[in-house]
Amino acid sequence: MGVHSFLCSSPWFRMVTDLQKEIQEAVQQRRNFAIISHPDAGKTTLTEKLLLYGGAIQEAGAVKAKRSQRAATSDWMELEKQRGISITSTVLQFNYHDCTINLLDTPGHQDFSEDTYRTLAAADNAVMLEDAAKGLEPQTRKLFEVCRMRNIPIFTFFNKMDRPGREPLELLDEIEQELGLQTYAVNWPIGSGDRFRGVFDRRKQQVHLFERSVHGKRQAKDTTLEWGDPQLADLIEPDLLQQLQDELELLEGVGTEFDLEAIHAGQLTPVFWGSAMTNFGVELFLEAFLDYALKPGARRSSVGDMAPDYPEFSGFVFKLQANMDPRHRDRIAFVRVCTGKFEKDMTVQHARSGRTLRLSRPQKLFGQDREVLDDAYPGDVIGLNNPGMFAIGDTIYTGKRLEYDGIPCFSPEIFAYLRNPNPSKFKPFRKGVSELREEGAVQIMYSADSAKRDPILAAVGQLQLEVVQYRLENEYGVETLLEPLPFSVARWVEGGWDVLEKVGRLFNTTTVKDTWGRPVLLFKNEWNLRQIEADHPELQLRSVAPVA
């Protein structure tokens, strides 16, 4: 027997290839995405409808009810208790046809924080949800920029077509012009508002007729007609049919061609239209999404690109959440599985510390309920109880040592000095600040003037500052004061201090240091930033910090 056939017939080899096959099958079935949208575009509604179609909930309404009970105050404990699904759940897993879909949740407006950005680091695809009456809105643009950094595929869903909306062609043009993203309309709306009659599916050349149902609690009844069916003329007004025909001709004539590679490269966005509230268009979207979305793929690591079917397990922490639920006072580290198969009670290596960990209580989260999870595959997310071991970006693995690329720091927009008025609390204050920073709760910066030693909290959302103060008081026994600073834009300087020194004195900006001692310029507003950029073209300013 030759060496090759001997190896191939060995039980070890068979075990590895069986495992690899199992992982490959799981990867083929997996799709993972996050929704990027501006508050009120309908993210909660769409999420709920996706869960409805995925059979994860029986009747829409449950998610919404929790959301409307949200507290207006910002008592952190109360917030935790009151929050709906968009806060307590980090990932929603559901099945549709033969696929397992992981929806990574990005918190909404008042909860906007760096977590939102970091979640996008774990997503393979993004769904850009827009209100068809409004088009692109600020928060969507910001989140899009983060997706762009990783060139992940973007799927666009124009929502609220049952209400009067902007011209569809104008909405596509806005995406092309302002985001530099090509568009391909997979379906096309017929009318809008009171005259919304449905959509034309360009994949199957069929018309799906819209029926108003009461808030779409159950799956919508779908009436589909072939293009050219004479009944269409009875059901849709002649002017709308004519308009549809003209617009389709235009799309065929001058529109971008369908190109799956360009979708996967994040250069072309497939576009859908619908009304999440009435369930319309949701299933059509889901079906096309499953066909076009990127499956979990290779990830860059310290030892090269890691294919998902590499038989050893590995993953990275993209989010840490503390005290999510008063019934379980603990911290959870969310790990995106990148390679291999994760199994309960597995022993893994923690790359940063070199320690060995046994992952005995992995969790799968769904809304406020937790389930112990038995196994997970690439593209899935697991929640691990975090005894202070994990930091954002940490890699865990079995087999040979590897580390995934870190998660960058994103440009903060809110800045405040954090003061400790009680000198006897200096030690717990310092410890708390340093631990919360490591955990990724907030970025910490310091004045370049060494006489000013109080830390500057730098955050993406106001809630981050409130959480830091609340946790310092409750977990470290330190009451603190916040002194807001009048800045809203931060930029890292390429080349660091050497470059800054050469440039000399800069006006209308303040220089601070980040945790790694690198210079960061703070500006009152975008206008001041643009002024500095115009006056000093030699300065390369970055809105995302290089990974330290």
Ligand code: G4P
């Ligand atoms: P968000 O999570 O993105 O913030 O948005 P959410 O789903 O909460 O939706 C915001 C509002 O828009 C809700 O109205 C919701 O019902 C409505 N909405 C969502 N999708 C559609 C749609 O397709 N058509 C129409 N007409 N409205 C839609 P609300 O008044 O804030 O709440 P509710 O009283 O309806 O629950």
